Amino acid sequence: MTLKPALRTLAQSYTNQTLKQYQLSYHSKPLCHLHAIAVSPKSESFVSESRKSVIAHHLLDKTPQRDLLEYNHLLFEYFRNDRNNEAINLFVGLWRSGLQANGSILSSVLKVCGCLSDQVAGRQLHCQCVKSGCAEDVSVGTSLVDMYMKTEGVRDGRKVFDEMGDRTVVSWTSLIAGYARNGLNDQALELFSEMRLQGNKPNPHTFVTVLGVLAAKGMVEKGSQVHTMVIKNGFESITFVCNSLINMYLKSGIVKDAKAVFDCMPNRDAVTWNSLIAGYVINGLDLEAFEMFNQMGLAGVKFTQPIFVTVIKLCANYKELVFARQLQCCVLKSGLAFDRNIKTALMVAYSKCSEMDDAYKIFSMMQGFQSVVTWTAMISGYLQNGGTEHAVKLFCQMSREGIKPNDFTYSAILMARPSFSIGQVHAQVIKTNYEKSPSVGTSLIDAYVKMQNVHEAEKVFHIIDEKDIVAWSAMLSGYAQIGDTEGAVKIYLQLAREGVIPNEFTLSSIINACAAPTAAVEQGKQFHACSIKLRLNNTLCLSSALVTMYAKRGNIDSANEVFKRQGERDLVSWNSMISGYAQHGNGKKVLEVFEDMRRQNLEMDGITFIIMISACTHAGLVDEGKKYFNIMVQDYHIDPTTEHYSCMVDLYSRAGNLEKAMDIINGMPFEAGANAWRALLGACRIHRNIELGKLAAEKLIALQPQDSAAYVLLSNIYATAGNWQERAKVRKLMDERNVKKQPGYSWIEVKNKTYSFLAGDLSHPMSDLIYSKLEELNNRLSDMGYQPDTNYVLHDVEEEHKAAFLSQHSERLAIAFGLIAKPPGSTIQILKNLRVCGDCHTVIKLISVIEARDIVVRDSNRFHHFKDGLCSCGDYW
């Protein structure tokens, strides 16, 4: 029964008064129309739902005796329009009236029970069917199968099916569909074969069901076979069959075939377009999806709810604010303005575009109809836009209104640190039984890692029930962040053993872990190989991670190889490459890459300029550094942050222009942070400015009382000036505050084994040889006229001893060992956790001449390539 526009007028003008008139002539046409209104789908909202139910009740209660046919008709209409509860009520009415339900009625009610997942009612009906003898009826049998399959009664459904004397295609299809909806895809496919073996011809619905199974399993080959069958059976022009074909091809990644089906269709409906658009999105063809949406509009097809949801989500991903607003207008015109899913999607889109007022407007208009989903959407919207306070307020308000947070809410709210303590949220998570949820667990892992508490993160990780790839990746990234290569590799091996397939995020984390100074170079290469095998090496995030890994592990050429091979690059790729060259002190290449970016009009960000300015700092190019700061502000309209000002302080400080550095500190629009003072302090030590050094140290110590660097630098300043009294005071302060100086370590890798050295270390089995090698070197150094620069010794001892202290710095021990253990002529690679001291820097330059060796030292800041008595850092570091 379709509703004609004229009927709308009737419905709108309908009053109880008019109903009374119609009641008099029950069999007259208008009353049939009222039936139609009462059972009409909810989307046809020109009559309100409450009014429809008034009409329905009226019809039920006040109309004279009805016969089975009428009941049957009304029941079917209710069922068809998803009005299951009304259908049940009607059936109860029938039962009360003493009429004996026939097969068709029982069949309809069984279908309703299936939809309501009410097996208990279904079983009672089953008994009634048996008693009344209807169970023999094919349509009743089929409905019984359907009911059991929809109410978790797979076995019972199968039993009914097996015992059916007569079966139709519909019976077969119901069973196949039942298996499919219970995730038993293999059984569904088996049954499909069996059905055909027994000579049953599938109908269009059978094909739809089977294609759905094949789509879920991504079985394209079988899928195209079924496509052939569809054609043989002459169903290739049926719209809903084609829709399933399109869906199957797109879910299996065969975009071309899906488009071919689409192009050949004589009639397309909204589902067709939706399948294509949503399928394009699944396959990452976002722009094509936008284009098809456009064409759908041109084709004059009415947009439906799922289409809007899909396209609005696309807008969210692309921050397409203008388009999102246009879509909101379309939604209004389409009469879908009350749809909660669309509204939520719009809220998210506005949040992603940082239009929080618009998002909140939609949210507040939903008052009374909000659910945990809409609350969570709003809360995470604020969190992603830095509105932590709003988010926290909403979270509390939500609890006050009696809406319980779910796993989505908890994983979102864990970003609201430190407004919520992790401990509190963690406790709530445990109480509400969400601790096993992968998404909540992953957020907890991340939160603990960011607090440097990897131990707690590990505990959370072990509790997660079914660890998905995101959870594994989060744990890996935790180890990467603390530089624990071994821990990361262990986790990677574990996930590989469990058959989990890594994605680009997983691999970029493990590669990042291999960029740690202590990792063996070979390890990173192995994971590079893994990523090639998985064909992920060209993904954006992974190739950036590779560039960084190779650069940090000393292999700038491999880093450049990866960079050159990239088919697609983003800002991060370029930044990674520039920063690699900057760390290696290759100023020429830094400029080259930067100019490349500029010529191509590529986007640059604050990080690009931090790299550029600090590259200038290390090359002693003060004017150039200043130039880049100006380019950033004037040409690229990037607001300088505290970090940029700190870089400028560093630029002037290292060049010895301490006054200018102080000018920057005094002139910047923020309070100077720890980095600025630390830069100034370091320069004060080199340029021996005690007064300014004292000031910088005091500021730095006030900002970071537990950071040993400030104390050590200050004590170095006093030591350089020979002021041992003041120096002792600093040491005492460190003891009082329990601040520990970070010991200096150096590492060298020989034959895939890493050896570590402390200053004055005697633990190496070859110590004797190492120290005699050092002595030999020292003799040759004095022959060359080298004088130790004892300013770098921190103890109050005789000059002679000071020299001894210097010659036993950890990097020298490592180099001596390298000279002994590595074949002549090979490059010696050293890692150091602290900065190289000035004296060692001089000595290593000389050693590179004496021993005719290339020596590469990676200290806490950068690379030093020593060759022929020179260093790549140009003595700025």
Place this chain on the structure above:
DNA sequence: ATAGGGTTAG
């Protein structure tokens, strides 16, 4: 319809 993991700097 809502959520969690990754790559760049000092």
